[in-house]
Amino acid sequence: MNSTTALAELPQLARRTLSDTVYEALSDLLASGRLAPGDRLSLRQSAAALGVSVMPVREAVSRLAADGVLEVAPNRVIRVPVMGxxxxxxxxxxxxxxxxxxxxxxxxxxxxxxxxxxxxxxxxxxxxxxxxxxxxxxxxxxxxxxxxxxxxxxxxxxxxxxxxxxxxxxxxxxxxxxxxxxxxxxxxxxxxxxxxxxxxxxxxxxxxxxxxxxxxxxxxxxxxxxxxxxxxxxxxx
Amino acid sequence: MNSTTALAELPQLARRTLSDTVYEALSDLLASGRLAPGDRLSLRQSAAALGVSVMPVREAVSRLAADGVLEVAPNRVIRVPVMGxxxxxxxxxxxxxxxxxxxxxxxxxxxxxxxxxxxxxxxxxxxxxxxxxxxxxxxxxxxxxxxxxxxxxxxxxxxxxxxxxxxxxxxxxxxxxxxxxxxxxxxxxxxxxxxxxxxxxxxxxxxxxxxxxxxxxxxxxxxxxxxxxxxxxxxxx
DNA sequence: GCTAGTGATCTGTGATCACAGTTTGGGCGA
DNA sequence: TCGCCCAAACTGTGATCACAGATCACTAGC
The missing domain is CATH 1.20.120.530 (GntR ligand-binding domain-like)
Known part of the structure; x- marks a missing residue:
């Protein structure tokens, strides 16, 4: 039982998906102001810039959008919200x-x-x-x-x-x-x-x-x- | 200019994607306790139950997971977190x-x-x-x-x-x-x-x-x- | 009888394709 | 020369396919 107890102690190494990586990358861009309010964001362009498919970018963007950090306009245009x-x-x-x-x-x-x-x-x-x-x-x-x-x-x-x-x-x-x-x-x-x-x-x-x-x-x-x-x-x- | 000003007043009718619908459905399940802590959730099964593809479910789940309402274990198992x-x-x-x-x-x-x-x-x-x-x-x-x-x-x-x-x-x-x-x-x-x-x-x-x-x-x-x-x-x- | 190995099946993840809608730029008409 | 219109290229959304890893049941071996 000792070994299993010891094994239970070690921190579960974080499973890092591409979505998480993209999420962090976009978060950095936003937090550092390189993505300014009003700036538009294209899934395909972002994906190409990051060297991944659109899928991880979609998930990252949807999470950011859920937090209100990004917004998808009715036109289906993604952009960082302009705050009044x-x-x-x-x-x-x-x-x-x-x-x-x-x-x-x-x-x-x-x-x-x-x-x-x-x-x-x-x-x-x-x-x-x-x-x-x-x-x-x-x-x-x-x-x-x-x-x-x-x-x-x-x-x-x-x-x-x-x-x-x-x-x-x-x-x-x-x-x-x-x-x-x-x-x-x-x-x-x-x-x-x-x-x-x-x-x-x-x-x-x-x-x-x-x-x-x-x-x-x-x-x-x-x-x-x-x-x-x-x-x-x-x-x- | 009057017309455009007036038009700007009317609320942008919510663009409802499948992801949003699935998100609400899952939220209801969680809020009403029909999904209990520890319960597992399968993307494909949920998708089949809702009559949609896995894509919308994925986005909904990722948003819920970002909020900590669901969690994806390192095993890649999705479940509602058991709170200590x-x-x-x-x-x-x-x-x-x-x-x-x-x-x-x-x-x-x-x-x-x-x-x-x-x-x-x-x-x-x-x-x-x-x-x-x-x-x-x-x-x-x-x-x-x-x-x-x-x-x-x-x-x-x-x-x-x-x-x-x-x-x-x-x-x-x-x-x-x-x-x-x-x-x-x-x-x-x-x-x-x-x-x-x-x-x-x-x-x-x-x-x-x-x-x-x-x-x-x-x-x-x-x-x-x-x-x-x-x-x-x-x-x- | 019980354990260890093994294959089928299911998991989430990522990529690719298809589609409807919007935007945009160029070309045609006045 | 200015304005309109149409078409091409983009947009996000959804479905489908492919894949690596995990799980589980079953079976072979001790």
């Missing part, structure tokens, strides 16, 4: 509420190990943001790492999944803005909010940490909306 | 947090129209629950209608989608229990909590409404967990 100002605001408010929830829980329940991981992530982001010549793509990734290091300490797996989906949905518009406006002074704000959140998490101040993250999200959203790049209704191409 | 006690508890806590959020917002922002709809839904559920010979399936549906009538007043579409997904995930285990134990006295609890929530919503008491719904969810979860039907780890068939 109202929709973007609703998404931001939802993020503030849900992520605030996760942060508050994380602050109250974090272990010493998790706190250390959060500290490392904060330091890494700070280092990149304060660098003489910061790499934007890397900064975005480190920002994401920091946020999810915090959310990972909330102890609620379903909540983390929800947040991941929200980020995927918000990714294109946020990163598109980041590409269009590199001179983003927002990083100063982000740094301050992150520091506030970290300090609150250290003293297990749930509501304080939630307030910091809420401010982080709210300021970033306000920054993007101030650009006026979001139209409402009239999806005029 | 810990996972179920985490799901319940997430529901309490997220749905509490939605209810609190709904209580504070509900319009008179929305309040009326909530009242109607509450009355409908009460009538069915207090009937001499209540129809379980119908009671479940009315309970769902009531909850979503409330959540619909929160004004945050993304939040509603999140909750719908959570319900889909919790549906199989909850309704399986409901099938196995018809003599569920929980309806008495549910009625009281619903009344409390309605009263709080009427006076725009956000935290009160959240507390009522939280109690509703918590009691239902405790009821199910008391059955001991949820194993942890060792997915012994």
């Amino acid at each position: 100002a109202a929709a973007f605001r609703a998404l931001a408010e939802t993020r503030i509420a849900v992520e605030g929830l996760a942060v508050a829980r994380a602050a109250e329940r974090r272990t010493a190990t998790e706190l250390a991981a959060i500290r490392r992530a904060e330091a890494a982001f700070r280092a990149e943001a304060e660098a003489a010549r910061p790499d934007r793509a890397r900064a975005v990734q480190l920002n994401r790492d920091l946020h999810f290091a915090i959310y990972g300490a909330c102890g609620l797996a379903p909540l983390q999944e929800i947040i991941a989906r929200l980020w995927l949905k918000a990714g294109p518009v946020i990163n598109l803005d980041l590409r269009a406006h590199p001179e983003r002074l927002l990083q100063g704000f982000a740094l301050r909010r992150h520091a506030e959140a970290l300090a609150a998490i250290e003293i297990r101040d749930g509501s304080g940490a939630a307030a910091a993250i809420a401010a982080d999200i709210r300021e970033a959203a306000a920054f993007i909306m101030a650009r006026g790049g979001l139209r409402d209704a009239h999806e005029g191409d | 006690a810990a996972a179920f508890r985490a799901l319940a806590e997430t529901r309490i947090a997220v749905e509490g959020l939605a209810v609190a917002r709904a209580a504070e922002r509900r319009t008179a129209t929305e309040l009326a709809a909530i009242r109607r839904a509450e009355a409908a559920f009460r009538a069915e629950a207090e009937a001499a010979r209540p129809d379980r399936a119908r009671a479940v549906q009315l309970n769902r209608d009531l909850h979503f009538a409330i959540y619909g007043a929160c004004g945050l579409a993304p939040l509603q989608e999140i909750i719908a997904r959570l319900w889909l995930k919790a549906g199989p285990v909850i309704n399986l229990d409901l099938r196995a134990h018809p003599e569920r006295l929980l309806q008495g609890f549910a009625l009281r909590r619903h009344a409390e929530a309605l009263a709080a919503i009427e006076i725009r008491d956000g935290s009160g409404a959240a507390a009522a719904i939280a109690a509703d969810i918590r009691e239902a979860a405790a009821f199910i967990m008391a059955r001991g039907g949820l194993r942890d780890a060792h997915e012994g068939d």
Whole structure:
């Protein structure tokens, strides 16, 4: 029985289908803003670009579409949705509420190990943001790492999944803005909010940490909306 | 320009693909508990039963799997996940947090129209629950209608989608229990909590409404967990 | 009598084909 | 030269085929 018990311990090695790979590839494209809102997507072209058949792309796209990250128009045209100002605001408010929830829980329940991981992530982001010549793509990734290091300490797996989906949905518009406006002074704000959140998490101040993250999200959203790049209704191409 | 503006107003009639139909059919099966945790699902058999090819079933299943409502084991076996006690508890806590959020917002922002709809839904559920010979399936549906009538007043579409997904995930285990134990006295609890929530919503008491719904969810979860039907780890068939 | 091997059958996955609908570009007419 | 129309090329959707791996029942061997 020992051997079987030992065998049961080893992690089931992930079965990686082509659909999963394509899904990740498209997710990356969306999260990094290389696929901007309004961009169209062709199954056959994507399949050809990835060197696979249309089948895996179909499954990946259907999953993305189920999450609202992509949409299939009645014309049967696949594209990344153009979010109106109202929709973007609703998404931001939802993020503030849900992520605030996760942060508050994380602050109250974090272990010493998790706190250390959060500290490392904060330091890494700070280092990149304060660098003489910061790499934007890397900064975005480190920002994401920091946020999810915090959310990972909330102890609620379903909540983390929800947040991941929200980020995927918000990714294109946020990163598109980041590409269009590199001179983003927002990083100063982000740094301050992150520091506030970290300090609150250290003293297990749930509501304080939630307030910091809420401010982080709210300021970033306000920054993007101030650009006026979001139209409402009239999806005029 | 008037005509085009007017035309833009009318709702794009939903383009209904076979995949969507299959998705709804499977969702119904899951939500109603006819597909119980641990049950296996065959693409070809499902396709044959529905009178379609495997293609639409594949897409529907992949979407369900992306939501965690179904799972594909490394053996490539599709089945509805067996939730351990810990996972179920985490799901319940997430529901309490997220749905509490939605209810609190709904209580504070509900319009008179929305309040009326909530009242109607509450009355409908009460009538069915207090009937001499209540129809379980119908009671479940009315309970769902009531909850979503409330959540619909929160004004945050993304939040509603999140909750719908959570319900889909919790549906199989909850309704399986409901099938196995018809003599569920929980309806008495549910009625009281619903009344409390309605009263709080009427006076725009956000935290009160959240507390009522939280109690509703918590009691239902405790009821199910008391059955001991949820194993942890060792997915012994 | 019981275990180990083995073949048939079923599984999901991926590729290819077929089709109806849309879009688009070029050519014809005014 | 401008506008319309038709046809070719695209779009996603669905069905069918092909394949590797897993499962299971059966049988041969100990």
